[in-house]
Amino acid sequence: xxxxxxxxxxxxxxxxxxxxxxxxxxxxxxxxxxxxxxxxxxxxxxxxxxxxxxxxxxxxxxxxxxxxxxxxxxxxxxxxxxxxxxxxxxxxxxxxxxxxxxxxxxxxxxxxxxxxxxxxxxxxxxxxxxxxxxxxxxxxxxxxxxxxxxxxxxxxxxxxxxxxxxxxxxxxxxxxxxxxxxxxxx
Ligand SMILES: [Zn+2]
Numbered sequence: 139x140x141x142x143x144x145x146x147x148x149x150x151x152x153x154x155x156x157x158x159x160x161x162x163x164x165x166x167x168x169x170x171x172x173x174x175x176x177x178x179x180x181x182x183x184x185x186x187x188x189x190x191x192x193x194x195x196x197x198x199x200x201x202x203x204x205x206x207x208x209x210x211x212x213x214x215x216x217x218x219x220x221x222x223x224x225x226x227x228x229x230x231x232x233x234x235x236x237x238x239x240x241x242x243x244x245x246x247x248x249x250x251x252x253x254x255x256x257x258x259x260x261x262x263x264x265x266x267x268x269x270x271x272x273x274x275x276x277x278x279x280x281x282x283x284x285x286x287x288x289x290x291x292x293x294x295x296x297x298x299x300x301x302x303x304x305x306x307x308x309x310x311x312x313x314x315x316x317x318x319x320x321x322x323x324x
Contacts, residue, residue: 142157142160144160144161144165145160145161146161146162146165148164149165149167151164189207212249214229214239255279256279256282260282260286263282264278264282266281267281267282298322301322302322307322307323308320308323309322310322310323
């Protein structure tokens with residue numbers, strides 16, 4: 139049977155004398171690997187193989203050797219290089235840009251949370267207190283909050299009525315804790 143070639147189309151590898159399938163070894167492997175059930179069986183087989191006492195002992199020995207290797211000067215050097223190579227993948231312009239955007243967004247969110255009490259139109263005033271007058275943030279906050287409290291004069295009935303009459307607001311029923319109450323809504 140010498141000189142026979144693999145039956146797979148486009149392969150044409152010369153087969154060994156004892157080959158019975160008519161297909162070369164790499165083509166058989168490719169076929170077997172393409173079958174999911176064979177792959178599952180092979181993985182199960184590998185797992186079972188690693189569970190035998192002999193294999194366990196060998197694995198332990200290999201792990202010990204590896205541990206020894208990583209603590210040698212060459213091992214440590216190799217580990218540093220591997221770490222650098224991994225970091226190099228992350229240190230691309232795209233990654234840096236992504237990080238920059240994420241950091242900016244985090245800063246924006248932190249600022250929004252910290253200054254939720256500060257109306258936009260009072261920001262300049264707050265900044266002036268902190269920067270020019272060199273007040274502590276807490277002191278500046280107290281000043282602005284006190285000023286906001288003073289400004290928060292409740293709307294009179296006449297003012298509400300005027301808004302409803304001009305169509306800027308309407309009266310809507312709102313359910314409070316005890317009953318429905320007519321409320322003016324913009
Ligand atoms: Zn082949």
